Amino acid sequence: MSRIASILLPLPLSEAFDYSEPEGMDLHVGDQVAAPLGSRLVHGVVAALRDADGGNRPLKPVDARIDAPPLPPNALEFIQWAARYAVSDPGQPLAMALRGARAPKAKPAKVIEITGLTPAKLTAARAQVLAVAPQGFASSADLARAAGVSPGVIKGLIEEGVLALRLIEADPRFPEPDLALAGPELNVSQAAAATELKTMMAAGGFNVALLDGITGSGKTEVYLEAVHAALAADPDAQVLVLLPEIALTQAVIARFEARFAAAPGEWHSDIAPPQRRKVWDGVATGLCRIVVGARSALFLPFRKLTLVIVDEEHDTSYKQEDGFIYQARDLAVARAKIEAASVILASATPSLESLRNAETGRYRWLRLTARHGVARLPDIQLVDMRASPPASGFWLSPPLVEALKATYAAGEQSLLFLNRRGYAPLVLCKACGERMTAPDTDSWLVEHRYSGRLVCHLTGFSMPKPAACPHCGALDSLVSIGPGVERVEEEAKALFPEARIAVFSSDTLWDAREARNLIAAMEEGQLDILVATQAAAKGHNFPNLTLVGVVDADLGLRGGDLRAAERTYQLLAQATGRAGRKDRPGRALLQTYAPEHAVMQALQAQDRDAFTTAELHERDMAGLPPFGRLAALIISGPDPMALEAFVQILAQAAPNADGVQVYGPADAPLGLVRGRRRKRFLVRADRTVDLSAYLAAWRARARPPAAIRLAIDVDPYSFL
Numbered sequence: 122m123s124r125i126a127s128i129l130l131p132l133p134l135s136e137a138f139d140y141s142e143p144e145g146m147d148l149h150v151g152d153q154v155a156a157p158l159g160s161r162l163v164h165g166v167v168a169a170l171r172d173a174d175g176g177n178r179p180l181k182p183v184d185a186r187i188d189a190p191p192l193p194p195n196a197l198e199f200i201q202w203a204a205r206y207a208v209s210d211p212g213q214p215l216a217m218a219l220r221g222a223r224a225p226k227a228k229p230a231k232v233i234e235i236t237g238l239t240p241a242k243l244t245a246a247r248a249q250v251l252a253v254a255p256q257g258f259a260s261s262a263d264l265a266r267a268a269g270v271s272p273g274v275i276k277g278l279i280e281e282g283v284l285a286l287r288l289i290e291a292d293p294r295f296p297e298p299d300l301a302l303a304g305p306e307l308n309v310s311q312a313a314a315a316t317e318l319k320t321m322m323a324a325g326g327f328n329v330a331l332l333d334g335i336t337g338s339g340k341t342e343v344y345l346e347a348v349h350a351a352l353a354a355d356p357d358a359q360v361l362v363l364l365p366e367i368a369l370t371q372a373v374i375a376r377f378e379a380r381f382a383a384a385p386g387e388w389h390s391d392i393a394p395p396q397r398r399k400v401w402d403g404v405a406t407g408l409c410r411i412v413v414g415a416r417s418a419l420f421l422p423f424r425k426l427t428l429v430i431v432d433e434e435h436d437t438s439y440k441q442e443d444g445f446i447y448q449a450r451d452l453a454v455a456r457a458k459i460e461a462a463s464v465i466l467a468s469a470t471p472s473l474e475s476l477r478n479a480e481t482g483r484y485r486w487l488r489l490t491a492r493h494g495v496a497r498l499p500d501i502q503l504v505d506m507r508a509s510p511p512a513s514g515f516w517l518s519p520p521l522v523e524a525l526k527a528t529y530a531a532g533e534q535s536l537l538f539l540n541r542r543g544y545a546p547l548v549l550c551k552a553c554g555e556r557m558t559a560p561d562t563d564s565w566l567v568e569h570r571y572s573g574r575l576v577c578h579l580t581g582f583s584m585p586k587p588a589a590c591p592h593c594g595a596l597d598s599l600v601s602i603g604p605g606v607e608r609v610e611e612e613a614k615a616l617f618p619e620a621r622i623a624v625f626s627s628d629t630l631w632d633a634r635e636a637r638n639l640i641a642a643m644e645e646g647q648l649d650i651l652v653a654t655q656a657a658a659k660g661h662n663f664p665n666l667t668l669v670g671v672v673d674a675d676l677g678l679r680g681g682d683l684r685a686a687e688r689t690y691q692l693l694a695q696a697t698g699r700a701g702r703k704d705r706p707g708r709a710l711l712q713t714y715a716p717e718h719a720v721m722q723a724l725q726a727q728d729r730d731a732f733t734t735a736e737l738h739e740r741d742m743a744g745l746p747p748f749g750r751l752a753a754l755i756i757s758g759p760d761p762m763a764l765e766a767f768v769q770i771l772a773q774a775a776p777n778a779d780g781v782q783v784y785g786p787a788d789a790p791l792g793l794v795r796g797r798r799r800k801r802f803l804v805r806a807d808r809t810v811d812l813s814a815y816l817a818a819w820r821a822r823a824r825p826p827a828a829i830r831l832a833i834d835v836d837p838y839s840f841l
């Protein structure tokens with residue numbers, strides 16, 4: 122009897138499409154196939170197979186099975202679960218899951234080899250070629266050059282069969298982790314945490330632990346032990362380690378290499394396509410046992426995932442805001458549940474969501490409260506900028522400058538932290554007051570001195586800084602307002618002309634390699650002062666760093682969204698936690714205009730629990746996450762009238778449900794992006810409500826017209 126294959130396609134379609142299975146193709150669920158759609162062939166995955174019942178209308182046949190590893194059933198289930206959760210079409214997470222499957226394989230390497238045949242005539246030139254050939258050459262031209270002969274000599278030897286070109290397929294294997302190696306001896310509290318993790322993993326099934334340890338307490342060492350236990354327990358077991366920043370992967374990969382004498386599979390946006398394909402295939406076939414990667418590694422086709430680690434679990438870059446909108450930490454827990462795997466969430470400043478789960482006993486709570494060895498947490502001092510302001514036009518206060526001087530004089534390193542890229546966040550005309558804004562977006566243009574351009578950080582639009590004000594035409598009237606990292610670097614250079622100073626931000630570094638080099642230079646003590654955005658403020662170990670200066674501690678508190686205080690606390694605790702990680706004590710100075718704010722007080726007192734308890738209480742009173750759930754609907758379109766009309770229809774269509782409140786429509790704070798007007802709804806729901814189902818029902822009642830886009834953001838982090 123013939124069968125029908127439901128094929129999931131990586132396209133915005135609400136469901137799988139049916140095709141007939143050609144005779145003899147013998148498909149299985151998870152197989153990758155090419156299926157016709159309109160006039161083209163699309164790379165899809167078999168989601169289900171069923172017997173045809175005869176009464177069906179004729180279906181198009183599947184074109185071909187693609188010779189590649191199938192998607193394991195759990196991966197397929199996860200994709201469908203994630204789509205439902207995010208109120209998206211399954212094609213979106215499927216496209217992410219297939220990203221590596223569709224990357225080209227590494228081309229086979231070419232080598233010219235000596236076959237063993239004796240040449241008919243051995244000239245001096247030929248002898249020279251045969252002498253150097255064993256060194257291994259990939260082309261005739263290379264070999265000819267090395268031997269100092271003309272390419273014709275090589276050609277002749279190949280024709281005679283003395284030399285032959287051989288293709289060597291790229292090795293699909295990954296080095297096997299060496300489980301006989303031992304890690305460092307754990308201290309008492311680390312050992313206790315590692316033991317508890319091993320007990321949890323040995324029990325089997327889905328379990329989550331929150332590894333809550335101050336910066337430098339050895340969380341990484343502890344989770345490496347858990348990885349060891351997972352790999353040792355089962356020769357097929359696979360482990361996934363998620364990291365929030367690509368800049369962190371190198372250091373963590375180096376630690377895995379040191380621990381297991383084997384490099385793990387690496388996965389993030391900077392990986393070249395053939396390597397991406399190798400990791401994908403390796404994960405799908407079980408050859409790759411450890412993956413260290415960014416959030417999208419979550420969609421890899423693991424065959425037997427038994428342990429998932431989310432490092433810096435509080436980090437907001439786990440939230441993907443465009444395309445398929447998801448929170449990777451939350452999806453990691455969901456994936457582990459499907460796989461019946463263990464999860465370790467590690468952080469020095471856990472999210473309130475995870476803390477709440479630990480408090481209620483849903484997660485095991487493992488705390489490390491001291492730094493390893495003699496290292497201590499840095500002393501934290503608040504600099505009241507009202508009492509000790511910097512000179513006009515400068516950003517570093519006298520106490521911070523003094524601290525920088527003392528640190529530099531002692532031959533130690535400083536980090537100046539400012540979470541703002543570029544030179545100045547605002548450029549205005551002192552003649553007419555005009556603020557330079559992007560042409561089609563509600564945002565100020567940020568001045569970048571390195572590139573000499575004004576840049577919109579939202580859309581990437583940029584223009585050279587004009588000589589005259591575009592509004593009033595006044596010459597040389599544009600002034601830079603406020604500091605970005607480039608401006609702080611300028612100030613530091615003026616203060617310390619002899620010092621070695623560098624900036625670390627995504628605009629000043631061209632690629633991941635340059636970022637790695639700068640991190641390495643800092644680790645090795647080749648820099649005195651590093652001025653950095655958050656990209657360098659997390660996770661790194663700079664042994665000689667003893668001073669952290671936070672240029673604008675209040676920055677994250679402005680705007681005041683749901684997580685402003687929580688995020689500020691986390692970011693500043695991370696940034697200040699870079700100091701004093703070895704034997705030298707560290708200190709941190711926080712420049713603030715609001716020293717009385719609860720966040721600043723908690724940071725100074727190093728009393729995280731007081732802060733989180735107060736913050737959790739406020740969230741509880743307001744029914745906000747983690748006590749209630751939120752979702753945002755963002756509606757955008759080029760025509761304000763059409764947008765308004767649709768938004769009204771959408772408002773009317775909102776289903777009534779117990780425990781759900783809908784706020785809006787309201788103009789989005791970012792009312793115009795790339796020429797599109799934006800409106801928002803905010804939905805709050807009790808935890809018991811199936812919010813995804815509610816949103817799906819709502820959306821089904823009001824499909825947007827063609828020019829209007831409706832994005833649904835479950836558990837939003839951005840309220841712009």
Ligand code: ADP
Nearest residue numbers: 305306307308335336337338339340341342493
């Ligand atoms: P965290 O991940 O909590 O910030 P790390 O695991 O990076 O902490 O540890 C901080 C530093 O202390 C690292 O350089 C690490 O190698 C070292 N360290 C931690 N625990 C030990 C240990 N038991 N023995 C030796 N060195 C350790």
